[in-house]
Amino acid sequence: MKRITIKDLARLLSISASTVSRALSNHPDISDATKKRVKNLARELNYSTNMQARIFRRQNSGLIALVLPEINMFFTPKLIEGINQSIMESNYTLITFISNDNKMTEEEIVDNCLAWAVEGVLISLSRNTNSLEHLSAFKEANIKCLLLDKTLDTDFPTIRIDGAKASYIATVHLLDNNHKNILGIFGDPNLRITKDRIQGFQKAHAERGIDLDDNNILTVEKSGELDFILPELLEDNEQLSAIFTMSDELLAKTHYHILASGKSIPDHMSIISISNGFFPNLTYPPTTHVQVSGYRMGKRGCDYLINAIEENLDMFNMELPTKLIEMSSVTTRD
Amino acid sequence: MKRITIKDLARLLSISASTVSRALSNHPDISDATKKRVKNLARELNYSTNMQARIFRRQNSGLIALVLPEINMFFTPKLIEGINQSIMESNYTLITFISNDNKMTEEEIVDNCLAWAVEGVLISLSRNTNSLEHLSAFKEANIKCLLLDKTLDTDFPTIRIDGAKASYIATVHLLDNNHKNILGIFGDPNLRITKDRIQGFQKAHAERGIDLDDNNILTVEKSGELDFILPELLEDNEQLSAIFTMSDELLAKTHYHILASGKSIPDHMSIISISNGFFPNLTYPPTTHVQVSGYRMGKRGCDYLINAIEENLDMFNMELPTKLIEMSSVTTRD
DNA sequence: ATCGTTCCCGCAATCGTTTGCGGTTGATAA
DNA sequence: TTATCAACCGCAAACGATTGCGGGAACGAT
Secondary structure: OOOOOHHHHHHHHOOOHHHHHHHHOOOOOOOHHHHHHHHHHHHHOOOOOOHHHHHHHHOOOOEEEEEEOOOOOOOHHHHHHHHHHHHHOOOOEEEEEEOOOOHHHHHHHHHHHHHOOOOEEEEOOOOOOOOOHHHHHHHHOOOEEEEEOOOOOOOOOEEEEOHHHHHHHHHHHHHHOOOOOEEEEEOOOOOHHHHHHHHHHHHHHHHHOOOOOHHHEEEOOOHHHHHHHHHHHHHHOOOOOEEEEOOHHHHHHHHHHHHHOOOOOOOOOEEEEEEOOOHHHOOOOOOEEEEOOHHHHHHHHHHHHHHHHHHOOOOOOEEEOOEEEOOOOOOOOO | OOOOOHHHHHHHHOOOHHHHHHHHOOOOOOOHHHHHHHHHHHHHOOOOOOHHHHHHHHOOOOEEEEEEOOOOOOOHHHHHHHHHHHHHOOOOEEEEEEOOOOHHHHHHHHHHHHHOOOOEEEEOOOOOOOOOHHHHHHHHOOOEEEEEOOOOOOOOOEEEEOHHHHHHHHHHHHHHOOOOOEEEEEOOOOOHHHHHHHHHHHHHHHHHOOOOOHHHEEEOOOHHHHHHHHHHHHHHOOOOOEEEEOOHHHHHHHHHHHHHOOOOOOOOOEEEEEEOOOHHHOOOOOOEEEEOOHHHHHHHHHHHHHHHHHHOOOOOOEEEOOEEEOOOOOOOOO
16 A cells, blocks of 8 residues: 555656656646646546655745644634634645743744744744743744744744733723723733733823822733632722723633622623633623734734745734724723 | 754764764664764754654654644634643644635645645544545545544544533433423534434433423524524523533523523523533633533544554544533522 | 674665756757 | 757756664674
8 A cells, every 4th residue: 555656657657757746746848748647647546745755855844833832712713713824825834832831842842843844933932931042043044933922022023912002992991981990900910911011001091190009900920810819809899990801811700700799791890801802702791892813913924924934034023903892891980 | 054964963973874863863783982972963063853854764754633624712722732732742743734614625634634644633524524535545545533523424433522421411410400491502403413412402301201392402503693593582481491502602602692681690591511611610600511621532532543553553433521510500490 | 713792883775756957859940 | 951949858866864784893702
């Protein structure tokens, strides 16, 4: 049950392997008659080119690596869908690695990418990655590398949403609906994206001349912490009329705890979130949010990467637009 | 900026390429002294083996393909996580394809798998795949192939949960809490998994001697249809005291519409679902469910596949256990 | 001194495809 | 008839790592 090779085809047709190869790839040197003969036999015998051999010879793998810290249910699915769309429109193949938020694993993955001679890398940094030295290997090997969203202060090109702007828009929406006492719930305060979003939250308050108590900025490393914090916090706080969350994951937890505390949305409590756009439709009532499209990040990012590979261009930072989607979780205070 | 090869190392050390190759792979024929010299230089020069060349020569790719119809937020993330765990414990590399529920794309993917000479395939069939002819190519090439969950009546080995049992357990739980009028909400009625789950639903009723009206079995091809069906259905139906949904996606929609209709859970309406186990924790109140672990399916399935590859074993069907997780969405009727 | 062993290492072929270069054929133009 | 040229195809050498086989060196045993 050996696999059919070009040599087999050549032998059966009494022509040379070179001719078969060229015929299959439509080389102009080959006559239409020969091409037809070759292709017919190839189809008949179920020939399929041996990629490994081709790549080995051509020295380009046609592989693009996707490196993720985890697969969460909120952001990742649409991201992958977008990347896949871009991949399918191209001739590249996607090879996936997950670092489990482990820096060492991430380093091994980088080695793997080199060994596989990938031509491009889309990487979302693990939570525990605090330097980008391991990525410099990509630079040296002239492997294009684009960071997704999470980033450090670096010159590596990144595609991200303007988090400061998104949280600014969300906060302004609450303030303009007369909410003066807003709780902002944020993720890991060490991450750049968190800092940006906090900054947007603050800027909105400042511009509107509303005092912002430090206690109204809540940061948690993992969303699970909210299970311990929110119950009391929601009990005690009479003034609080609105909550802003910086991600779907935090929204989910927060939404749960608001309902669990007996408050109704939006009558007792308004809530707004930065979101991928799917989960807010599952909550009741649907949650007003500033949409940041994971699909778009994947599609645009991967398109950009592929273009950079093929034209051998340098890449730069890229920012994605955001949009306020008004649903039913924010009420106007009087 | 050419990449360092084994020949380079050999030249620099004035030994043969064979020796370098063997030294790097710890062959007993090579002395420790030589091994050390080789490995040191390799590290120093940042040598990394050219996978394409190795694979080409060895004729085994070390690749496992994952073929999915889509990435949904409920089941897929944990599935991939499980698969990845298994992959990382092995020496294989994962290559991912998404068919977008398109049969033609799925066929192209199969061709791709052959071209890449993958050694194993984990495939979740697209919604529009109604025969498995295109998979027979795997059999002929002796490429191990394991179906994930969705399946047709076939002799291809499949790993799946016992859907009939899961829905039986869920239904019995409702019946034993004195719910006599239960609405079952199911997915695409053409799929085998749907049929199984309906059957379990029916069997529970039959065993308990409870009449089951045909109108109490609702099937929808897409969960979006519920937006049109449920609002009226929940209004009209005074008898209805409980709902069973066969998946997270249906649960999400249903949960939403129950709340939207002004009913509270579980006081006015109980709900139970078959679930991956994550989403039920995000709803308020948390949803009682029969857990089917996507992670486990991925991990066990991929472990099984890898074992079959390495030992060249035939594969058989495999069923995953399920477990009732009682939370707060089911009340006991008097 | 001869033989047998063990330890190390090199030779050379091989995997399947691609591609630069050169060669043959037949037709057309001079 | 000869020169020219295009159209078409084959030769052979790569790409980098692996591996069966063979062989030299060193040593001990007979």
